Amino acid sequence: MSKKTEAVTRRVDPEEAAFLRDYRPADFPRPSVTVDVAAFSVLDAELRVLLVKRGGHPFKGAWALPGGFVRVGDGHRDQGEDLDAAATRELEEETGLRASDVYLEQLGAFGKAARDPRMRVITVAYYALIRPDLVPLVRGGGDAAAADWLSVNALRPADMAFDHHGIVTQAARRMAERVSSSSIASSLVTKTFTIPELRHVYAILTGKPQDPGNFRRKFERMVEEGIIEQAPGKRITASKPALVYRFLPEKTEHECRRR
Template identity: 40%
Template sequence: MSREHQQGIDVTVDLVILTIRDSELHALLVERGNEPYRGRQALPGGFLRPGETLEHAARRELKEETGLDAARLHLEQLRAYSEPNRDPRGRVITVAFLALGPDLPIPTAGTDASDAAWVPVPSILAEPGLLAFDHLTILRDALERARSQLEYTTVATAFCPEPFTISDLRKVYETVWRLKLDPSNFRRKVTRADRFLEATGERRLTEPGRPAPLYRRGPAHLLHPPLLREGHLARLHTTTPALR
C-alpha cells in the first residue's frame, strides 16, 4: 500500500458563480470562517460527502454557504485541480463548477462561511493575493470558459431574466467579453442564429417611442453559426482592456 493511499486523498468541490450586477461581471466570494486561510476570501465550496455525486455536492455547498438555489442557475463542471500542495491540510483534489445566473440576489452566508458577497471580477483579478488556495487560477479558468461558451453555445441567455431584449443580450456579451459590439451587426447575427431566440410577440418600451421586441431562450444549446470574439462581430469596433 502506497504512502499516498495510507494518508488518503480528499475531494472537494469549488464553485465559480458569475452574475451581472450594475453592468459589471461579479463573482460570489465567501469569507472563510475556519482554518486554513481563516478570514480570507475564497470561492464557495466544501468536501465531498460519502454517497454524494460531485454535482450533488456542488448544489449542496451552494445552498449551505450562500443560500442560493442551484435550480436558478446554469451549472456545469469546469475541471479538476490536483496540484499536490494546493491545500495545506493535505492531499486534496478539487473539482470546480461554473454557475451562471441573472442578477442574482444578495447571498446569505452559512456553515463555515463568515460572509458572502458579490465582488466585481476586475477587482478580484487586480489583487493576486486576495483569494485563498488556488482559487484565483480557478476563477481565471472559469472566466475563459464563460467567454468561450458565449461564442459557441446559447448560455448567454442564462444571464438574462426572461423576457429580454436584444439590447439586454448584447450587454451580456459586452460585459463578459469586455468588448464594444455594433448593435445592428449583433442583432442580425443573433436573430439569424438557428433556434437561439424565440420572439414572444410582445414589446418593451426602452426609449420614448421605440418599443423593443422581447425574446426568450430558444431550444438550441449550440450556436450555429457561432459568435466569435475575434470575428467580424467585434473587429469593427473599439475594445476595452480585456480582463486577465
C-alpha cells in the same frame, strides 16, 4: 444505465468478493477531494462572482469560492456521493438555489501540491451562471463570515484563499470561449430582455465590444433557428419602447448540449 449503477449491480466473483472484504483503504494514500463553485452573474454592468469571506483558518478573512469536501464513504460498499451531487449540494447550501434554477457545469480539477496548507486536497471546480433576477434570492450559508458579489476584474490573487483566483480566471476564460458557440448567455439575462441587453452580456463575457449591426444579424439567426422568440410586452428606454425577447428553454438546453 450509468457507470455507477453498473459498478454496483455487476456480479462479483467469489475471489474478488474476498479481496474486497480484506481490502484496507487506509493502507494507501487518500487525498481529500473538494468541490468549489464559481457562481457568476451580471450586476451593475459587470461580471461578478459570489465569494464568501472565510471565518476560520486557513486563510481566515480571505475571500473564497463556496465549496466543501465531497462526502466519502468508509469502504467499497459505501463510497459516498458523486461529484455532481456534491456540487449541487454545495450550491444549494451556499446560495439557497437549486441546480435546476441555474446553469451548472464542471470546469476541471485543480490538484497542485500545497494548494491547501492543511493536507493534500484536490478540488473539482464547477461554474454556475445565475440570472440577475435570481440574485436577490441568494442567501449565504455555512460558516462564512460574510458573502458578497465581487467584480471579477477587481479581484487580486492576494485577496483570495487557496488557488481560487486561478479558478475564477479559468472559469471566466471558459465562458468567453463558449458564449459565441452556445446559449449560456441565456443564464445571465433576465427572463425577458432587449437586443442591446443581450449584446451587453456578450460584450462582458468576451471582454470585447460587440458591433450592433453584426450582433443584430447574429440575433436574427438565433430567432430563425428557434433559440429566441419575441415575448409579450416592451421595455421602456430613453428613446422609445423596445421589443423584448426570451430564450426557449428546450431549444437552449439542446444547443448547450450539442455545442
